[in-house]
Amino acid sequence: MLSKHSEVKWESQKLAINYFRVAIILFLANLLFGLLAAIQYMYPNFLFEIIDFSVNRTLHINALVVWLLYAMIGSVYWLLPEETGIETVGIGIGKLLFYVLTGAIAVVVLVILIVQVGAGNETTIWFINEGREYLEAPRWADIGIVVVVLGFLANVFLTAFKGTRTGILTVLMFDLLALAGLYLAGMFFTKNIAMDQFWWWWVVHLWVEATWEVYVAAVVGWGLIKTIGANRKIVEMWIWIELAMLFGSGILGLGHHYFWIGTPEYWWEIGALFSALEPVPLVGMFVHVIYDWGKQAGKKHGVSNKPAFAWFVVNTFGNFLGAGVWGFMHTLPQINIYTHGTQWTPAHGHLAFYGAYAAILIGMMYIAVQGKYGLKEMRFTAAGKWGITLLTLGVLGMTMALTIAGYQQSMIERAEFGATWQGYFAAQNSRWMLQAMGWRLAMGVVTMLGFVLLFKDLLTIGPRLKAEEAAGVTANSGAASTIAEPAQA
Amino acid sequence: MPYLDSSSFLTIFVSAALVILFGAAYAGTFTMIKIERLRDYMMPLAYSFWGLQTYSLWVLSVHIKSDPFTQKVLMGAMVGYLIFPHIVYFLVQRTHDACESPESH
Numbered sequence: 001m002l003s004k005h006s007e008v009k010w011e012s013q014k015l016a017i018n019y020f021r022v023a024i025i026l027f028l029a030n031l032l033f034g035l036l037a038a039i040q041y042m043y044p045n046f047l048f049e050i051i052d053f054s055v056n057r058t059l060h061i062n063a064l065v066v067w068l069l070y071a072m073i074g075s076v077y078w079l080l081p082e083e084t085g086i087e088t089v090g091i092g093i094g095k096l097l098f099y100v101l102t103g104a105i106a107v108v109v110l111v112i113l114i115v116q117v118g119a120g121n122e123t124t125i126w127f128i129n130e131g132r133e134y135l136e137a138p139r140w141a142d143i144g145i146v147v148v149v150l151g152f153l154a155n156v157f158l159t160a161f162k163g164t165r166t167g168i169l170t171v172l173m174f175d176l177l178a179l180a181g182l183y184l185a186g187m188f189f190t191k192n193i194a195m196d197q198f199w200w201w202w203v204v205h206l207w208v209e210a211t212w213e214v215y216v217a218a219v220v221g222w223g224l225i226k227t228i229g230a231n232r233k234i235v236e237m238w239i240w241i242e243l244a245m246l247f248g249s250g251i252l253g254l255g256h257h258y259f260w261i262g263t264p265e266y267w268w269e270i271g272a273l274f275s276a277l278e279p280v281p282l283v284g285m286f287v288h289v290i291y292d293w294g295k296q297a298g299k300k301h302g303v304s305n306k307p308a309f310a311w312f313v314v315n316t317f318g319n320f321l322g323a324g325v326w327g328f329m330h331t332l333p334q335i336n337i338y339t340h341g342t343q344w345t346p347a348h349g350h351l352a353f354y355g356a357y358a359a360i361l362i363g364m365m366y367i368a369v370q371g372k373y374g375l376k377e378m379r380f381t382a383a384g385k386w387g388i389t390l391l392t393l394g395v396l397g398m399t400m401a402l403t404i405a406g407y408q409q410s411m412i413e414r415a416e417f418g419a420t421w422q423g424y425f426a427a428q429n430s431r432w433m434l435q436a437m438g439w440r441l442a443m444g445v446v447t448m449l450g451f452v453l454l455f456k457d458l459l460t461i462g463p464r465l466k467a468e469e470a471a472g473v474t475a476n477s478g479a480a481s482t483i484a485e486p487a488q489a
Numbered sequence: 490m491p492y493l494d495s496s497s498f499l500t501i502f503v504s505a506a507l508v509i510l511f512g513a514a515y516a517g518t519f520t521m522i523k524i525e526r527l528r529d530y531m532m533p534l535a536y537s538f539w540g541l542q543t544y545s546l547w548v549l550s551v552h553i554k555s556d557p558f559t560q561k562v563l564m565g566a567m568v569g570y571l572i573f574p575h576i577v578y579f580l581v582q583r584t585h586d587a588c589e590s591p592e593s594h
Binding site for chain 2: 231280288291410416
């Protein structure tokens with residue numbers, strides 16, 4: 001991905017590669033700060049008053065959100081010219097906005113890392129940290145992000161209006177509009193904390209359970225057309241059905257975040273009902289994937305990009321397990337009162353974010369590598385295989401460890417001690433909790449090893465397969481001329 | 490909000506997970522049989538998964554102390570889920586047939 005060699009003819013796709021490059025660096029930051037936070041769970045004095053847990057956690061979570069958004073924007077810039085058949089309109093502005101955004105993100109990270117905290121007044125909100133979980137960028141950066149995203153949306157819409165507007169692109173256009181619009185809900189404060197939390201939850205929740213899921217459905221659909229030659233008409237028809245099901249359950253399913261923030265009690269019923277419906281579209285997708293797999297088996301059309309396809313498979317199962325199983329285990333209000341804010345939440349969050357979003361976007365990075373080097377087929381390398389295996393095992397291991405920790409916490413801290421300060425420490429010091437945190441750290445190291453191999457693979461797989469392809473062509477043409485010569489003689 | 494005994498927690502978490510897992514097993518087995526990747530005689534197994542899913546949901550509803558009306562609604566929803574993979578499969582098959590027939594090209 002770093003090499004200057006490029007067979008990409010569209011400027012839009014060159015810009016996409018830049019977005020992927022920054023995304024992978026932010027992914028590293030996401031894992032690194034996560035590891036530091038995991039160490040601090042085991043050894044609270046580690047980096048105490050240098051990079052406190054609160055700072056590590058802020059960077060861990062925000063790096064996750066930002067790397068996913070970078071990879072999402074990159075994926076759109078990659079598929080846009082292929083879908084529309086034309087160069088992205090306003091690509092020059094798109095490039096400028098990329099550098100503006102990357103510069104702004106670098107400044108925000110450095111400020112959170114070095115300055116860390118402010119006086120908790122307007123200056124802090126504007127220049128250091130807005131203090132809103134997941135969206136902690138200061139206000140100047142918030143406004144900058146809105147400007148950059150407006151530019152990105154203009155690029156997408158103008159290109160779609162000028163070129164061919166496919167079904168996939170139409171879904172993406174409206175989805176991106178909703179995705180960007182939701183960001184605005186996290187930019188203002190109200191004096192009433194319940195009302196404030198009500199709006200703030202719109203951003204990340206309606207991203208992850210509605211707009212991002214629809215984004216994934218559209219991008220996976222496009223990816224399946226590219227990797228296994230799926231029928232476009234079918235893909236596009238199903239994206240509309242999935243869009244209806246995901247929005248139908250996801251929008252009101254956000255009620256499960258309203259249970260304990262002071263909103264009216266009717267949210268218990270709404271949240272419970274629509275949260276319970278949220279796995280239904282995942283089952284619908286599951287049936288469709290099995291059907292497609294059955295239809296595909298025995299056909300001549302092979303998989304043109306095996307690493308990308310493998311990541312799409314991880315996406316299907318990871319989404320189902322992380323969002324479906326781990327979500328439903330603790331989403332109903334009767335049990336959620338004991339689990340909300342315990343380690344159950346990160347157990348669900350780690351697997352759901354990895355399965356539903358990280359996997360699909362890594363798959364898109366492999367598609368970009370294939371395009372960059374003009375490879376006809378992309379097979380797995382050892383690094384790629386070990387990368388996907390260790391990353392998946394690592395995240396699954398962390399999820400299991402956090403589930404045990406969450407179970408222990410809900411039993412001791414919530415049920416036995418009634419969510420008291422004393423209960424919090426009793427749970428934190430329990431033997432099972434400590435062991436689970438140890439396993440979480442160990443599995444975090446496995447995840448990091450998987451990332452290192454993935455990173456190596458993304459950097460080296462392109463040039464390596466290109467060289468092999470060229471050597472194969474040379475050998476074949478050499479063999480052909482050797483055979484042809486005696487015949488001529 | 491009813492008070493839950495902590496001895497019910499494990500049953501609640503496990504039964505909730507089983508609702509989703511048996512639900513997937515039902516939908517998956519049903520689809521595999523329909524696309525002829527599994528034999529027809531295995532269809533009772535698919536419906537057994539649905540039965541286990543329904544039982545898991547009933548256990549969950551009892552342990553979270555849902556009121557009797559809600560329990561009846563949940564069992565009614567399971568009738569809906571019995572039909573759901575049939576509908577999805579029907580839609581998928583018809584879409585494929587329509588899009589892959591020679592007339593559609």
